[in-house]
Amino acid sequence: MSEKKLIAYAVSDSTGKTAKHLMESAVGQFPDSDVKIRSFSFVRSLERIDEIIEKAKADNAIIAYTFVKTEMRKHLNMLAEKNNLEYIDMMDQPLNMVAGRLGVEPREEFALKYKLDEEYFKRIEAMEFTLRFDDLNESKGIAEADIVLVGVSRTSKTPLSVHLSYLGYKTANVPLVPEVDVHPSVLENKDNKVVGLTIDPELLNDIRIERLKKMGLGDDATYAAKERINQEFEYADSIMEEIGCPIIDVTDKTIEETAVEVLSYFND
Incomplete structure (x- = not known):
């Protein structure tokens, strides 16, 4: 078994299932390694991002996240790079591709998919x-x-x-x-x-x-x-x-x- 340990963060402004599933799929390819996944759901403020980054620094964690608001994505990216933390923004490219094809900007509303309908x-x-x-x-x-x-x-x-x-x-x-x-x-x-x-x-x-x-x-x-x-x-x-x-x-x-x-x- 590998002696290296890894902590992965799944961060989201909603339930966090997408980021968590991505990390689980990746981690599943290393069954003999010691990897822990920590989930942070309904993260909806820059202050909360600051707190998570501080925890990630202490854990030397990798981060996968889904934020619909551009401001929050930019903030996390900036802090992660400043602290030499590896991260993946799971929303930026899909949002840009869909916006480009439709010719409209995203609404950037939290959990719009899960509104009562x-x-x-x-x-x-x-x-x-x-x-x-x-x-x-x-x-x-x-x-x-x-x-x-x-x-x-x-x-x-x-x-x-x-x-x-x-x-x-x-x-x-x-x-x-x-x-x-x-x-x-x-x-x-x-x-x-x-x-x-x-x-x-x-x-x-x-x-x-x-x-x-x-x-x-x-x-x-x-x-x-x-x-x-x-x-x-x-x-x-x-x-x-x-x-x-x-x-x-x-x-x-x-x-x-x-x-x-x-x-x-x-x-x-």
């Missing part, structure tokens, strides 16, 4: 819907959903549903359990909105054992038994074959990667 309320509605119909085999949720996920327990149905709802899709998820009949509307799939999820059985076994440990139960429970898992897979495979839905293997995939694959069936 129709898309915002659509996401909230989708998230509320998804939480209401999480892990249910119920007709109303299936009928009203944009996407219906099916699969055995611990195939990431719930976190994937929540992520899809954040993107604005009402998502229901239905557990496939041998002892429970699947609702007929899922089997019919007349709107072609059902997507099946599967996973490597060995990995599922490990996941379920860890789940049992967190619940304070022994790892010999039927829930994690390989015979039970094989039985569930046989049942789930037969149901998904009957539905004729696309099936996504979530093994070693992030929630974001799986979501992209799910949406590829709906956005063609």
Whole structure:
């Protein structure tokens, strides 16, 4: 393992997700290194920038930032250069390119993207819907959903549903359990909105054992038994074959990667 340590700052006048994701993507290419990412969100004054630069000096940090106001970008750039700190301005070039093509100047308003609008309320509605119909085999949720996920327990149905709802899709998820009949509307799939999820059985076994440990139960429970898992897979495979839905293997995939694959069936 490398002995060098690095601290990266993700700074933003809004949530900071863009700068943080950039740093995480870069840091991910150095899995054996000791790198810490510190986030500074809703930075909206020159005084706050001054404070962050002082901290960055002490940490000898690198800085990735997103500011929509030119004054704030220039201020951070000036201070970073004055203190020999490496930085990347993630907004300057995109803003200039868009402004150049459109022939208008940016509004430079904080978090303009996140102001309350129709898309915002659509996401909230989708998230509320998804939480209401999480892990249910119920007709109303299936009928009203944009996407219906099916699969055995611990195939990431719930976190994937929540992520899809954040993107604005009402998502229901239905557990496939041998002892429970699947609702007929899922089997019919007349709107072609059902997507099946599967996973490597060995990995599922490990996941379920860890789940049992967190619940304070022994790892010999039927829930994690390989015979039970094989039985569930046989049942789930037969149901998904009957539905004729696309099936996504979530093994070693992030929630974001799986979501992209799910949406590829709906956005063609």
